[in-house]
Amino acid sequence: xxxVSQTPKYLVTQMGNDKSxxxxxxxxxxxxxxxxxxxxxxxxxxxxxxxKELIINETVPNRFSPKSPDKAHLNLHIxxxxxxxxxxxxxxxxxxxxxxxxxxxxxxxRLTVT
Amino acid sequence: AQRVTQPEKxxxxxKGAPVELKCNYSYSGSPELFWYVQYSRQRLQLLLRHISxxxxxxxxxDLNKGETSFHLKKPFAQEEDSAMYYxxxxxxxxxxxLTFGGGTRLMVKP
Numbered sequence: 001x002x003x004v005s006q007t008p009k010y011l012v013t014q015m016g017n018d019k020s021x022x023x024x025x026x027x028x029x030x031x032x033x034x035x036x037x038x039x040x041x042x043x044x045x046x047x048x049x050x051x052k053e054l055i056i057n058e059t060v061p062n063r064f065s066p067k068s069p070d071k072a073h074l075n076l077h078i079x080x081x082x083x084x085x086x087x088x089x090x091x092x093x094x095x096x097x098x099x100x101x102x103x104x105x106x107x108x109x110r111l112t113v114t
Numbered sequence: 115a116q117r118v119t120q121p122e123k124x125x126x127x128x129k130g131a132p133v134e135l136k137c138n139y140s141y142s143g144s145p146e147l148f149w150y151v152q153y154s155r156q157r158l159q160l161l162l163r164h165i166s167x168x169x170x171x172x173x174x175x176d177l178n179k180g181e182t183s184f185h186l187k188k189p190f191a192q193e194e195d196s197a198m199y200y201x202x203x204x205x206x207x208x209x210x211x212l213t214f215g216g217g218t219r220l221m222v223k224p
Contacts, residue, residue: 035158037212041148041204042160088211102123102198103158105214 003027006091006106013081014114021076021109023091029104030095031055032074034066037088037108049074081113116141118203120215127191128223135186135218137175137201147177147184148212150200161186161199171195191222 006023013019025032033056034046047066048056054066063079078085091106117140127133139145149161162170164177164184175186184201201215 041146041163041202041212043150043158043212045157090212102217102219103152103200103214104216105212107213108211110211 004091004093004104004106006089006109008109009107010110010112012112012114015081015083017081018077018079019081019111020078021089021091021111023074023076023106025072025091025093025104027093027095027104029093030071031093031101032068032071033092033094033103034074034076035090035092037090039087043090047074047076078111081111083113086111086113116145116203116205116213118201118213118215120199120201120218122218123216124219124221126221126223129193130190133188133191133195133220133222135199135201135220137184137186137215139182139184139201139203141182141203141205143205145177145203145205147175148202148204149173149175149184149186150202150214151197152200153194153197158200191220193222193224196220196222 004025031050033048035043046060049068051071052068065077067075088108088110090108092103094101119138147164151161152158173188198217200217202212204212
């Protein structure tokens with residue numbers, strides 16, 4: 001199946017830990033994104049990569065670091081997790097540059113920090 | 115598992131014409147439904163949610179549980195409505211992770 005897949009779907013961890021969320025797309029898209037869903041269902045963009053290059057870097061703590069080993073993958077690494085990091089994180093991809101072509105979303109990762 | 119379907123990838127209408135963007139879902143529980151919009155070169159933003167029963171920028175959407183639909187409607191389309199529209203669903207209980215449809219591009223011609 002062609003899709004955007006992110007793992008894990010659920011992640012429960014303790015404060016202070018370091019964790020990663022992985023995202024892969026096999027759609028041949030050039031651009032990938034990480035979004036954070038808040039409790040009111042607003043989606044806030046965090047990062048965007050185009051062909052492994054960082055093109056959008058919103059105001060997020062330095063503890064969040066995206067890594068794109070190739071254009072089909074965009075992983076999100078979070079250091080020193082805090083309670084406030086608990087949220088649902090969505091990976092997405094699009095064919096062309098940011099905000100110009102349809103987004104294909106992954107299924108989301110629910111991160112719970114205890 | 116829940117699923118959201120937007121059958122039209124592209125919808126083209128003339129300015130002033132009524133517009134309806136279709137969204138169908140499959141979910142066994144009580145869903146919450148949303149519409150998101152992304153205008154050209156802008157961020158994805160929440161347009162409206164069914165529980166609010168609101169009209170935003172002239173758009174309305176009614177949840178029809180019998181037909182499992184949440185179509186987005188506007189009686190008179192404007193050129194500035196041209197954008198990508200995404201329908202999304204979340205579980206009505208503590209799950210609340212969004213599931214997105216594939217999106218519909220609305221083009222409003224002058």
